Amino acid sequence: MTAFDSLWGAILDVGQDKDTRGYRRYAWSDADLTLREWFRDSATARGMGVEEDRNGNMWAWWLPPGWTGDPTNAFVTGSHLDSVPDGGAFDGPLGVVSAFAAVDIVRARGVVPKVPVAVAAFSDEEGARFGVACVGSQLSTGALSADRARGLRDVDGVTLAEAMTRAGRKPEALGADATLTDRIGVYVELHVEQGRALDLVDRPIAVASAIWPHGRWEFTFDGAANHAGTTRLVDRRDPMLAFASSVHSARSAATVHEAVATFGKVLVSPNGANAIPSRIRAWLDARAADEATLTALVEQISAEARGHATQDGIDLQVAVESITPIVEFPEGPRARLQRALSRLGDIPVLPTQAGHDAGILSAKVPTAMLFVRNPTGVSHSPEEHAESDDCNLGAEALADVMAEWVQ
The missing domain is CATH 3.40.630.10 (Zn peptidases)
Known part of the structure; x- marks a missing residue:
C-alpha cells in the first residue's frame, strides 16, 4: 500500500x-x-x-x-x-x-x-x-x-x-x-x-x-404571504415568480457573456406547501473569464431581476457577499x-x-x-x-x- x-x-x-x-x-x-x-x-x-x-x-x-x-x-x-x-x-x-x-x-x-x-x-x-x-x-x-x-x-x-x-x-x-x-x-x-x-x-x-474572477450575490425578493388556495391569482404578491424568472434570465445572460451563473442556494419563507411565500433569499454564483465581463454579467442579471420584481409587485434587494478578482x-x-x-x-x-x-x-x-x-x-x-x-x-x-x- x-x-x-x-x-x-x-x-x-x-x-x-x-x-x-x-x-x-x-x-x-x-x-x-x-x-x-x-x-x-x-x-x-x-x-x-x-x-x-x-x-x-x-x-x-x-x-x-x-x-x-x-x-x-x-x-x-x-x-x-x-x-x-x-x-x-x-x-x-x-x-x-x-x-x-x-x-x-x-x-x-x-x-x-x-x-x-x-x-x-x-x-x-x-x-x-x-x-x-x-x-x-x-x-x-x-x-x-x-x-x-x-x-x-x-x-x-x-x-x-x-x-x-x-x-x-x-x-x-x-x-x-x-x-x-x-x-x-x-x-x-x-x-x-x-x-x-x-x-x-x-x-x-x-x-x-x-x-x-468570481463572486456571490444575495438576492432578496420580498412579497406577501397568503393562503395558497383562497388567494386569487390577481391578488397575489408571490416572490417565487420573480425569482423563477430571474433564474432563467441568469442562464440566458451567462450564455451571451460566455460565462457561468448559478442560483444554487435558496431559502423560502415561510416554506409551507399551502402558503404563498413572503420572501425568497437566493444566492447567485457568477464567474467569467475577466472582471469586466463578470461585472457586466451581474449588472444584467440584477437589472433583469428588478424588472421581473417590478412586474410582479415584488421588492428586490441585491447585496454583494463576496467578489474575488x-x-x-x-x-x-x-x-x-x-x-x-x-x-x-x-x-x-x-x-x-x-x-x-x-x-x-x-x-x-x-x-x-x-x-x-x-x-x-x-x-x-x-x-x-x-x-x-x-x-x-x-x-x-x-x-x-x-x-x-x-x-
Missing part, C-alpha cells in the same frame, strides 16, 4: 452521509474537528511540528536539520478539508493527503530540505456553513475583516464566533497573519480537476494558469513546476473557473497549482472522482516539485 493510499483510506468515512454518499464536512462541525485530529495525528506520526493558527488554519512543519527560530521562506503545500453539502471526496482533501504523501516520498528518496516544508489545511474554504468562501486564507491575508468573520451566521443563526467557541477556539484572536509573507516562500496547491479538460486530452496532470499565477513558479515535472512529458496549462485558497494567498505570496484528472468532470457531488493511479501519480508529481524546490 502506498503512502497516499494509506492516508486516503483513513478519512473516507468521515462526514459521509449514509444515504446520499456525499460528504458534509462543514466548518467547525464534528466532521471538521475529526479531520483536524487526523491532520494532527498524521503530522505527529511523521515527526512534524503541528500548529493551528489564529484563523483555524492547520500547519505541519518539517524543518531542516539544525533549524532554529521561526520557519521562513518555506515550501508550503496543501489545500482544505471541508466540503460543500453532499460534496465529493476529492475536492480539498486530495491536496492535503497528497502533501503528506509527498513528504513521505521525498524522505524516502533521501532528500534533506534546505528550507522549511509545511503541509497546510486552510479553514472553511468552501464557505458552505457561513456563506463566505476561503475564510481561513481571507482572514490571514487581511481580505476578510475579523469583525465581519465573527458575525457570519449559518442557517440556524449560529455565528462563526459561537461555533469556534463551542469548538474550544478563540474567535477574538481572528485577524491578519503578519508572519504570512515571511513564512511562505511559495504555496503549491494540488487539487482534483473540476472539469474534464484533462480527460479529453488524456493527460493525468496539469498546471494552472489562472483562476477566473482574477488570479493569474506567476510565470516563475509555473515554469518551475513544469521543469520539475518534465519526466511526464508535455504538461497542459489550464485556467480554472473554481476558486481556491491559492488564489487568495496569491495577493501576498507566490502561488501555483497542480490539477489531477477527473474522468467524470463532476465536482461538488458524490460523483466526483479520480482514479487511484492518477492520485498516486499526483502525489509523486508533488514530491518531484517539493524535492526540486527544497534542495
Whole structure:
C-alpha cells in the first residue's frame, strides 16, 4: 500500500452521509474537528511540528536539520478539508493527503530540505456553513475583516464566533497573519480537476494558469404571504415568480457573456406547501473569464431581476457577499513546476473557473497549482472522482516539485 493510499483510506468515512454518499464536512462541525485530529495525528506520526493558527488554519512543519527560530521562506503545500453539502471526496482533501504523501516520498528518496516544508489545511474554504468562501486564507491575508468573520451566521443563526467557541477556539484572536509573507516562500496547491479538460486530452496532470474572477450575490425578493388556495391569482404578491424568472434570465445572460451563473442556494419563507411565500433569499454564483465581463454579467442579471420584481409587485434587494478578482499565477513558479515535472512529458496549462485558497494567498505570496484528472468532470457531488493511479501519480508529481524546490 502506498503512502497516499494509506492516508486516503483513513478519512473516507468521515462526514459521509449514509444515504446520499456525499460528504458534509462543514466548518467547525464534528466532521471538521475529526479531520483536524487526523491532520494532527498524521503530522505527529511523521515527526512534524503541528500548529493551528489564529484563523483555524492547520500547519505541519518539517524543518531542516539544525533549524532554529521561526520557519521562513518555506515550501508550503496543501489545500482544505471541508466540503460543500453532499460534496465529493476529492475536492480539498486530495491536496492535503497528497502533501503528506509527498513528504513521505521525498524522505524516502533521501532528500534533506534546505528550507522549511509545511503541509497546510486552510479553514472553511468552501464557505458552505457561513456563506463566505476561503475564510481561513481571507482572514490571514487581511481580505476578510475579523469583525465581519465573527458575525457570519449559518442557517440556524449560529455565528462563526459561537461555533469556534463551542469548538474550544478563540474567535477574538481572528485577524491578519503578519508572519504570512515571511513564512511562505511559495504555496503549491494540488487539487482534483473540476472539469474534464484533462480527460479529453488524456493527460493525468496539469498546471494552472489562472483562476477566473468570481463572486456571490444575495438576492432578496420580498412579497406577501397568503393562503395558497383562497388567494386569487390577481391578488397575489408571490416572490417565487420573480425569482423563477430571474433564474432563467441568469442562464440566458451567462450564455451571451460566455460565462457561468448559478442560483444554487435558496431559502423560502415561510416554506409551507399551502402558503404563498413572503420572501425568497437566493444566492447567485457568477464567474467569467475577466472582471469586466463578470461585472457586466451581474449588472444584467440584477437589472433583469428588478424588472421581473417590478412586474410582479415584488421588492428586490441585491447585496454583494463576496467578489474575488482574477488570479493569474506567476510565470516563475509555473515554469518551475513544469521543469520539475518534465519526466511526464508535455504538461497542459489550464485556467480554472473554481476558486481556491491559492488564489487568495496569491495577493501576498507566490502561488501555483497542480490539477489531477477527473474522468467524470463532476465536482461538488458524490460523483466526483479520480482514479487511484492518477492520485498516486499526483502525489509523486508533488514530491518531484517539493524535492526540486527544497534542495
